[in-house]
Amino acid sequence: xxxxxxxxxxxxxxxxxxxxxxxxxxxxxxxxxxxxxxxxxxxxxxxxxxxxxxxxxxxxxxxxxxxxxxxxxxxxxxxxxxxxxxxxxxxxxxxxxxxxxxxxxxxxxxxxxxxxxxxxxxxxxxxxxxxxxxxxxxxxxxxxxxxxxxxxxxxxxxxxxxxxxxxxxxxxxxxxxxxxxxxxxxxxxxxxxxxxxxxxxxxxxxxxxxxxxxxxxxxxxxxxxxxxxxxxxxxxxxxxxxxxxxxxxxxxxxxxxxxxxxxxxxxxxxxxxxxxxxxxxxxxxxxxxxxxxxxxxxxxxxxxxxxxxxxxxxxxxxxxxxxxxxxxxxxxxxxxxxxxxxxxxxxxxxxxxxxxxxxxxxxxxxxxxxxxxxxxxxxxxxxxxxxxxxxxxxxxxxx
Amino acid sequence: xxxxxxxxxxxxxxxxxxxxxxxxxxxxxxxxxxxxxxxxxxxxxxxxxxxxxxxxxxxxxxxxxxxxxxxxxxxxxxxxxxxxxxxxxxxxxxxxxxxxxxxxxxxxxxxxxxxxxxxxxxxxxxxxxxxxxxxxxxxxxxxxxxxxxxxxxxxxxxxxxxxxxxxxxxxxxxxxxxxxxxxxxxxxxxxxxxxxxxxxxxxxxxxxxxxxxxxxxxxxxxxxxxxxxxxxxxxxxxxxxxxxxxxxxxxxxxxxxxxxxxxxxxxxxxxxxxxxxxxxxxxxxxxxxxxxxxxxxxxxxxxxxxxxxxxxxxxxxxxxxxxxxxxxxxxxxxxxxxxxxxxxxxxxxxxxxxxxxxxxxxxxxxxxxxxxxxxxxxxxxxxxxxxxxxxxxxxxxxx
Numbered sequence: 001x002x003x004x005x006x007x008x009x010x011x012x013x014x015x016x017x018x019x020x021x022x023x024x025x026x027x028x029x030x031x032x033x034x035x036x037x038x039x040x041x042x043x044x045x046x047x048x049x050x051x052x053x054x055x056x057x058x059x060x061x062x063x064x065x066x067x068x069x070x071x072x073x074x075x076x077x078x079x080x081x082x083x084x085x086x087x088x089x090x091x092x093x094x095x096x097x098x099x100x101x102x103x104x105x106x107x108x109x110x111x112x113x114x115x116x117x118x119x120x121x122x123x124x125x126x127x128x129x130x131x132x133x134x135x136x137x138x139x140x141x142x143x144x145x146x147x148x149x150x151x152x153x154x155x156x157x158x159x160x161x162x163x164x165x166x167x168x169x170x171x172x173x174x175x176x177x178x179x180x181x182x183x184x185x186x187x188x189x190x191x192x193x194x195x196x197x198x199x200x201x202x203x204x205x206x207x208x209x210x211x212x213x214x215x216x217x218x219x220x221x222x223x224x225x226x227x228x229x230x231x232x233x234x235x236x237x238x239x240x241x242x243x244x245x246x247x248x249x250x251x252x253x254x255x256x257x258x259x260x261x262x263x264x265x266x267x268x269x270x271x272x273x274x275x276x277x278x279x280x281x282x283x284x285x286x287x288x289x290x291x292x293x294x295x296x297x298x299x300x301x302x303x304x305x306x307x308x309x310x311x312x313x314x315x316x317x318x319x320x321x322x323x324x325x326x327x328x329x330x331x332x333x334x335x336x337x338x339x340x341x342x343x344x345x346x347x348x349x350x351x352x353x354x355x356x357x358x359x360x361x362x363x364x365x366x367x368x369x370x371x372x373x374x375x376x377x378x379x380x381x382x383x384x385x386x387x388x389x390x391x392x393x394x395x396x397x398x399x
Numbered sequence: 400x401x402x403x404x405x406x407x408x409x410x411x412x413x414x415x416x417x418x419x420x421x422x423x424x425x426x427x428x429x430x431x432x433x434x435x436x437x438x439x440x441x442x443x444x445x446x447x448x449x450x451x452x453x454x455x456x457x458x459x460x461x462x463x464x465x466x467x468x469x470x471x472x473x474x475x476x477x478x479x480x481x482x483x484x485x486x487x488x489x490x491x492x493x494x495x496x497x498x499x500x501x502x503x504x505x506x507x508x509x510x511x512x513x514x515x516x517x518x519x520x521x522x523x524x525x526x527x528x529x530x531x532x533x534x535x536x537x538x539x540x541x542x543x544x545x546x547x548x549x550x551x552x553x554x555x556x557x558x559x560x561x562x563x564x565x566x567x568x569x570x571x572x573x574x575x576x577x578x579x580x581x582x583x584x585x586x587x588x589x590x591x592x593x594x595x596x597x598x599x600x601x602x603x604x605x606x607x608x609x610x611x612x613x614x615x616x617x618x619x620x621x622x623x624x625x626x627x628x629x630x631x632x633x634x635x636x637x638x639x640x641x642x643x644x645x646x647x648x649x650x651x652x653x654x655x656x657x658x659x660x661x662x663x664x665x666x667x668x669x670x671x672x673x674x675x676x677x678x679x680x681x682x683x684x685x686x687x688x689x690x691x692x693x694x695x696x697x698x699x700x701x702x703x704x705x706x707x708x709x710x711x712x713x714x715x716x717x718x719x720x721x722x723x724x725x726x727x728x729x730x731x732x733x734x735x736x737x738x739x740x741x742x743x744x745x746x747x748x749x750x751x752x753x754x755x756x757x758x759x760x761x762x763x764x765x766x767x768x769x770x771x772x773x774x775x776x777x778x779x780x781x782x783x784x785x786x787x788x789x790x791x792x793x794x795x796x797x798x
């Protein structure tokens with residue numbers, strides 16, 4: 001016999017509790033009567049659940065509201081600093097850490113250097129140490145840490161949480177949860193870095209009111225994530241949004257993946273640096289002593305200073321990215337596309353160029369409904385998103 | 400105050416009724432005790448709902464099941480031919496009609512010629528006449544028709560049901576529901592043709608067990624539809640899946656949309672016919688007397704007979720389509736991609752060529768998890784899908 005969706009009714013008590021907690025979060029301050037009115041649950045049932053939530057410390061009394069005839073009702077709100085979650089963003093040469101409380105308030109942030117590609121186990125040890133230190137320094141009791149979210153630049157199997165492939169870390173089929181046993185007995189959630197950014201934009205960023213949006217990040221590679229109908233869209237095995245290797249120009253340069261003209265081979269921090277190095281060798285950029293020390297920030301800086309060669313690198317990149325965005329607009333029909341990480345460094349005129357290509361190449365109707373914006377969150381978006389995972393779990397969202 | 404998801408609790412009675420009806424559908428034959436067990440509802444509550452469903456005629460008794468100790472339980476099933484829905488598939492020069500009963504059984508199918516582009520109102524009148532005739536000929540009482548679904552080759556605003564743009568019909572901003580007032584007081588659901596095909600494959604076709612899949616149809620143009628996490632993914636305003644105008648080759652031929660190298664400009668029935676006409680003019684194909692009468696079927700036939708020029712047209716088309724499919728595999732990570740309508744006419748070796756391009760150009764991990772298949776449903780998939788819309792509504796699915 002197939003278990004239909006009605007099978008969930010058995011968990012109705014649990015669903016009711018997380019639903020009320022979520023309503024208290026989204027309404028900021030709310031009375032029992034209002035909760036009963038919104039949910040259709042009886043005042044008695046609401047009273048029981050509220051008592052339970054107070055008992056666990058998730059919520060607290062927050063004064064009284066306005067009267068609708070009788071006694072002025074007690075309002076409830078989330079208790080700041082009652083429960084916490086930790087987010088870690090792993091990349092090739094650094095880790096970022098976020099400590100967030102149940103209300104979404106950031107209590108602590110840090111960034112440390114590491115070398116994952118060269119010594120994974122040493123880097124993992126560093127991460128564990130840092131997590132233990134954060135817990136200790138903030139005197140967080142064991143049952144008050146909702147979990148640790150880890151953002152990884154790679155494809156994650158969303159059922160097993162196994163990291164299938166993270167080329168820049170040199171990882172293939174890695175179970176990070178097992179490797180992090182030293183951190184203690186906490187729930188660990190591993191997720192893709194672009195997906196973490198989308199969770200962040202949707203929870204505390206510029207997509208709080210969007211149900212269908214796309215986040216595109218550029219670091220060493222290019223990744224994206226798709227929010228569909230209010231949820232992260234993962235595809236059948238967790239790799240949805242991997243636009244770094246869509247073919248943008250069949251006659252383009254060879255990509256690390258073996259194909260030709262992938263988006264990442266045409267647009268990425270690494271590609272831009274390689275282009276700049278070539279221009280230095282050709283004598284077209286003369287502002288560098290050490291060709292190997294050129295970073296993408298140098299290119300942004302030079303372009304800002306009026307260097308035409310550096311500007312052309314950015315214009316070309318924005319053009320290819322605009323084309324890829326046009327294809328996403330047609331295929332995914334998002335209301336917003338958020339450009340994050342290195343992409344926020346595009347100057348206004350480069351962004352306008354990118355947008356004009358995207359709009360010109362996309363169909364008129366979906367192009368008229370989409371807004372392409374730079375993220376205001378910046379480099380921390382994946383670490384913040386990773387910290388949001390345990391919160392979303394608490395508030396009853398599917399991940 | 401924001402209305403949270405818990406606001407749905409007010410409709411719990413209605414949700415319980417559709418949930419039980421859906422469980423009876425998916426389990427084929429089921430007893431009240433089993434329904435109570437699956438749902439967690441009390442036997443009394445299940446009894447009331449079952450009595451209600453019997454009363455409305457949706458279900459009937461279907462003999463007795465095996466005993467688990469006490470009396471042998473009565474089994475319930477959907478009542479064949481109790482309720483009906485009609486599906487219409489509109490295209491440039493024909494309409495297809497399907498009459499389906501509550502169990503998904505096709506009771507009647509037909510195809511008639513028309514000329515929507517030349518005379519819309521005459522074609523609409525023809526459609527209305529046909530619908531009224533079907534209802535009359537099958538003696539369907541007014542309250543036994545669940546609704547009429549209409550499949551249209553164009554972009555539909557999924558909130559207003561307005562047809563935003565259907566280039567091949569010459570329609571822009573058309574409200575078909577208003578135009579069909581003559582058909583009588585029935586619920587009318589308008590949907591995109593590729594989305595209708597996906598509904599069909601998911602309800603009665605090769606994707607009944609898939610949650611994340613893509614359907615790609617080729618007729619005069621190319622459209623696709625995306626099923627994400629078990630539901631049709633529409634995007635923010637209904638146009639998701641419009642892959643006909645993604646850029647496949649920036650240096651490709653000019654497309655009707657004004658851009659260059661769109662998939663549709665490289666691969667579509669129309670493009671293939673134009674290529675064949677060019678080859679005839681060049682004397683490379685000599686099998687046609689009237690160059691204007693060449694159809695895509697002629698090309699498939701000639702290629703099947705060993706004509707190398709015709710074969711090259713198909714190989715080229717399959718190559719471009721393979722590239723677009725690779726991009727979809729990376730972006731959407733589906734478990735299945737179903738090729739429908741004209742695409743089912745590709746011979747086995749052309750399909751193999753298409754698949755090999757798709758797999759070679761896509762990332763290894765999502766490529767290893769996807770199956771690319773030709774639809775077994777054929778030309779009727781959109782009409783069937785349109786008929787399934789009112790059924791899905793009855794069984795409590797969101798559309």
